[in-house]
Amino acid sequence: MKKVSFLLAFLLFTFMLHAQGDEDRGTGLDFSQEKYESVPMSAPILTRSYTSLPRSFSLKPYAPTPGDQGRQPSCVGWASGYGARTIAYAIRNNWKNNKIKINQNAFSPSFVYNQIKAYGDNNCTRGSYIADAMKLMNNSGILKKTEFLYNPNSCTAKPSSYSMQRARNNKILTFERLARWDNPYNLVGKVKKAIANKNPVVVGMFKYGKLSGYGELWTPPSVPSGGGHAMVVVGYDDSKYGGAFEIMNSWGTRFRNGGFFWVRYNDFKTYIKTAYVLIDNAKSTPDTNTNVTTTTTTTTTVKRNRISGEIALRLSNGRDMSPTLSSEAKRNFNIVKAGNNKKIKATYSIDKAYSSGTQFRIYLKSKQRGYVYLIGYGGSDKSVNKLYPFENFSPFFNYTNSEIAIPNEEYYIEFDNKPGQDILCVLYSKERLDINSIISKARYGSGDFVANVKKALQYKMFKGDDLTFESDKIAFKAASSSSSSKVVPIFISVNHQ
Structure with a gap:
């Protein structure tokens, strides 16, 4: 009987973990049309430049294990810093499928959120903007999670001047928005193009109703409601569910499919309000390489x-x-x-x-x-x-x-x-x-x-x-x-x- 009782208790506990609703999880994305449109939009490439894209592509092998923001409204820090910045860094270092290495070098969501949240919000009740997170990483860089720990119960810690100096080593090259505020023209094509070129995309979902549930596919609500939530697009597949994006969330690995879920293209266009592509510096290579042959004394400079x-x-x-x-x-x-x-x-x-x-x-x-x-x-x-x-x-x-x-x-x-x-x-x-x-x-x-x-x-x-x-x-x-x-x-x- 004890074994049966223990098994029932374990199953009930597991069910409760998986059944946690959105109300038990933090979000924290703020929206501003002025702030969004102040970010330069990506170059208007020709429509035919999208036709040669592969039918599917995934950055998931470069993603860290999905973290859990708890109830703190720090989703922007998780999506931009921990998610997109870590993925770009793993790509730059060619750490494909090296989950241990990626997790060891994941970037800090608190470094971002604690600096961009509303001034005076010492109780961590206010959200933040993706544009501010991108600007911070572009201008000041970011520290790794091991260097600036995440505390779900506090957001007042700030990096020291010495830490800010170290953070500069991890600045991103640039960032761009992929669409206009009220006209997401070819948003699906632009996000696919970015992903296929190994650039993670941070998106803001708006009035999505509820994200929690069972299965890997998200179903939109019958009546749109709710606020905003920031997440990272890590892949796409034209054949899956008639065409869908795979998205990494920040509610832990017990959320849906190990912390990831899929959104159909049409639902993506409807519920994604903002989309930013993060562009990292290319892997550094020397500008010159001098080779000396063994048969002559000639030095050849390779351009x-x-x-x-x-x-x-x-x-x-x-x-x-x-x-x-x-x-x-x-x-x-x-x-x-x-x-x-x-x-x-x-x-x-x-x-x-x-x-x-x-x-x-x-x-x-x-x-x-x-x-x-x-x-x-x-x-x-x-x-x-x-x-x-x-x-x-x-x-x-x-x-x-x-x-x-x-x-x-x-x-x-x-x-x-x-x-x-x-x-x-x-x-x-x-x-x-x-x-x-x-x-x-x-x-x-x-x-x-x-x-x-x-x-x-x-x-x-x-x-x-x-x-x-x-x-x-x-x-x-x-x-x-x-x-x-x-x-x-x-x-x-x-x-x-």
Whole structure:
């Protein structure tokens, strides 16, 4: 009888653990449209850039064991710090399926929550914003959980100045939002693209009713209710439940499927209010590698610092505007002195002159992660303007072998009624640039537009000898043994009549 009683008690205890409702668990996500839209949105890549995605992809092998936030409203710290930051760090270190190593190096949810929660909330009753968590990790970094322990009953501890110095070693490269506040256009495609490129996504679920229950698939409520909860998307599968995302929660391993659950694509679009992609620094590699052969005394320097890109100007009828490469493109690449003639020397020139009213788009490709900027120069009035990134968009190009259309897939650029030589300048960069400062120097410098831009970038530009240009299209490859080489400016001359 004792064994039977013990078994019944154990089963009842297990049932109660699994039957814990949402009211027994903390959430803690706050929403703000202003705060959300202050975060730059990811680059508006073309729809066709999503078509080659794999049918399923998972970052779960890089995820730590789901933790339990208890009743503390610290879900943002768990999702952003413990979840997404740890996943990105494990990916960077290639710790796939190494759960012991991943858990030992998991990041601290308290480091995040304790610093971003509402000022004066010493009783840990207020939530926080995902945007604030991302900014903290971007600007200040984060400590590991072993360095800054989680206390579900207190949130007043703050890292020391020495701890903040150590945290800087774990800063993320950047972060972006994936959709507009009230228009989650192609949100599913954007989240899938991020996951397939090994970038974890932190989402904010809103009025979801109830998450707890049995089985791995979440069923939406008949009547939407409740507040907000932050979690991490770790995978997707187009075949599972008709297409669904796998999400990591912060209510422990007894929640649903070991702490994870699935949400169908359509339900995801309905109940996800905010979505942020976390982008970590790439695994560091040396810029140069010197090899000495045993048969000769020759030292060979292998160029490891690389960047490449491609640009196309395409008319509204679908035809490309044919370019010609300047015969002096490489020789004059680093010359910053303005020429004596009135015509500005560009890297490429468009063969045909086009009349006012002609419509076209600019298509930008990047072969690697980096930053892309576009500046326009009007020859008739010598105006200089930033054309990309648009307001509230990120200059960071996070995806390889993808394209951006400028202005977008629905609209065109149209030649105005001021004939003359216009110049388009595309900047491909390995680091974030102060584009407003560059535009100011291009606008008010003593030389012509091309010379002014080169002068503003002269200490960061790849050398002409490091570059290879395509002759039949606007494309380049650059490789340097110098780590100071960061930027390739491409100037395209367009005449309209």
